[in-house]
Amino acid sequence: xxxxxxxxxxxxxxxxxxxxxxxxxxxxxxxxxxxxxxxxxxxxxxxxxxxxxxxxxxxxxxxxxxxxxxxxxxxxxxxxxxxxxxxxxxxxxxxxxxxxxxxxxxxxxxxxxxxxxxxxxxxxxxxxxxxxxxxxxxxxxxxxxxxxxxxxxxxxxxxxxxxxxxxxxxxxxxxxxxxxxxxxxxxxxxxxxxxxxxxxxxxxxxxxxxxxxxxxxxxxxxxxxxxxxxxxxxxxxxxxxxxxxxxxxxxxxxxxxxxxxxxxxxxxxxxxxxxxxxxxxxxxxxxxxxxxxxxxxxxxxxxxxxxxxxxxxxxxxxxxxxxxxxxxxxxxxxxxxxxxxxxxxxxxxxxxxxxxxxxxxxxxxxxxxxxxxxxxxxxxxxxxxxxxxxxxxxxxxxxxxxxxxxxxxxxxxxxxxxxxxxxxxxxxxxxxxxxxxxxxxxxxxxxxx
Numbered sequence: 001x002x003x004x005x006x007x008x009x010x011x012x013x014x015x016x017x018x019x020x021x022x023x024x025x026x027x028x029x030x031x032x033x034x035x036x037x038x039x040x041x042x043x044x045x046x047x048x049x050x051x052x053x054x055x056x057x058x059x060x061x062x063x064x065x066x067x068x069x070x071x072x073x074x075x076x077x078x079x080x081x082x083x084x085x086x087x088x089x090x091x092x093x094x095x096x097x098x099x100x101x102x103x104x105x106x107x108x109x110x111x112x113x114x115x116x117x118x119x120x121x122x123x124x125x126x127x128x129x130x131x132x133x134x135x136x137x138x139x140x141x142x143x144x145x146x147x148x149x150x151x152x153x154x155x156x157x158x159x160x161x162x163x164x165x166x167x168x169x170x171x172x173x174x175x176x177x178x179x180x181x182x183x184x185x186x187x188x189x190x191x192x193x194x195x196x197x198x199x200x201x202x203x204x205x206x207x208x209x210x211x212x213x214x215x216x217x218x219x220x221x222x223x224x225x226x227x228x229x230x231x232x233x234x235x236x237x238x239x240x241x242x243x244x245x246x247x248x249x250x251x252x253x254x255x256x257x258x259x260x261x262x263x264x265x266x267x268x269x270x271x272x273x274x275x276x277x278x279x280x281x282x283x284x285x286x287x288x289x290x291x292x293x294x295x296x297x298x299x300x301x302x303x304x305x306x307x308x309x310x311x312x313x314x315x316x317x318x319x320x321x322x323x324x325x326x327x328x329x330x331x332x333x334x335x336x337x338x339x340x341x342x343x344x345x346x347x348x349x350x351x352x353x354x355x356x357x358x359x360x361x362x363x364x365x366x367x368x369x370x371x372x373x374x375x376x377x378x379x380x381x382x383x384x385x386x387x388x389x390x391x392x393x394x395x396x397x398x399x400x401x402x403x404x405x406x407x408x409x410x411x412x413x414x415x416x417x418x419x420x421x422x423x424x425x426x427x428x429x430x431x432x433x434x435x436x437x438x439x440x441x442x443x444x445x446x447x448x449x
Contacts, residue, residue, distance in 0.1 A: 003048035035059025148321030172312030175362030194238030220269025
């Protein structure tokens with residue numbers, strides 16, 4: 001894993017040598033000749049790691065390290081020190097430095113190995129924190145959000161754009177998870193410690209939408225008995241998510257364009273300019289280019305928002321994800337309701353895989369919540385809405401194959417949960433041990449358990 005490294009070293013020859021070996025290993029390296037210049041770079045840019053000499057004229061490496069300890073996300077430090085200053089390096093390690101190496105550097109590989117371990121550990125920490133933040137935000141795991149082959153391209157684009165400050169425009173049908181993807185982008189961004197504020201532009205009456213976005217001053221209109229912050233102020237330092245952006249009135253589109261261009265806005269009834277320190281992620285289920293062509297959406301605003309477009313596929317194009325999504329919602333709602341269900345039978349899963357899901361993931365979630373509430377022992381076709389389980393009534397070769405594949409997958413998952421114990425697996429699935437044995441043979445699973 002490669003990283004961004006700040007190298008602080010007053011010896012020009014040694015600094016050039018270290019820069020070369022670090023860049024040859026694939027790292028991006030910036031250099032500073034003393035601690036003061038290093039501090040300026042740290043205040044302006046983000047680095048994964050600082051490799052610094054301990055003793056330098058002016059501001060020392062130790063002073064540079066100590067000045068960064070109060071930062072919200074202080075960088076990791078590796079020190080290079082002469083033999084006579086080892087005690088200072090040990091003190092720095094007690095205060096949070098990663099490690100130190102003595103000069104002259106006998107073996108460059110020692111430094112490269114230490115740098116690689118430090119950056120890899122940072123990556124694991126970031127992934128852990130992102131997972132915890134996702135859990136706090138009520139989001140499913142990312143492998144579930146991006147389940148299915150059709151979502152792999154979306155996942156890669158999210159990974160690319162999240163660390164930047166670029167505006168993002170998410171296209172997708174209702175229920176495809178546009179807000180979930182927007183929250184994921186926010187949680188993987190440098191702004192993740194600040195707020196994520198969402199507003200559905202179609203859900204707010206037109207005469208109130210401006211106040212919702214920008215706030216208002218006391219007396220700005222009838223009923224404005226006190227000043228109130230809007231979404232842009234509440235999202236300061238973080239991300240604002242504007243859902244159904246295509247429904248925003250034209251007059252308000254002009255005001256949003258000013259925010260994007262000048263990064264300032266005014267409250268309704270106010271005259272003081274307020275800085276708009278936010279990242280904007282917008283979403284729509286309509287065709288914005290068509291809206292632009294018919295003059296229902298401003299062309300200049302469209303190009304400002306459409307810096308980085310993402311298109312989410314509908315659930316009917318993610319059939320390979322339905323089993324995992326269903327399993328997730330099954331366990332989630334089983335826990336919420338306190339029901340001890342054995343699972344879903346194969347016919348019910350097959351019906352769900354054969355349904356078109358016009359309401360996408362949101363509809364699947366609602367169907368699973370209802371099914372778990374109605375189910376006794378297992379979720380069956382009878383627990384599904386009529387429109388869903390009709391898929392099982394027109395049985396042909398394709399539907400039979402789908403049912404067999406679903407049944408095999410259910411058996412494999414149950415075996416895994418029961419640690420390969422066939423007796424417990426049969427009990428979980430509601431089968432006799434003989435029937436389970438027959439199915440293991442039928443699906444070629446005997447040698448795999």
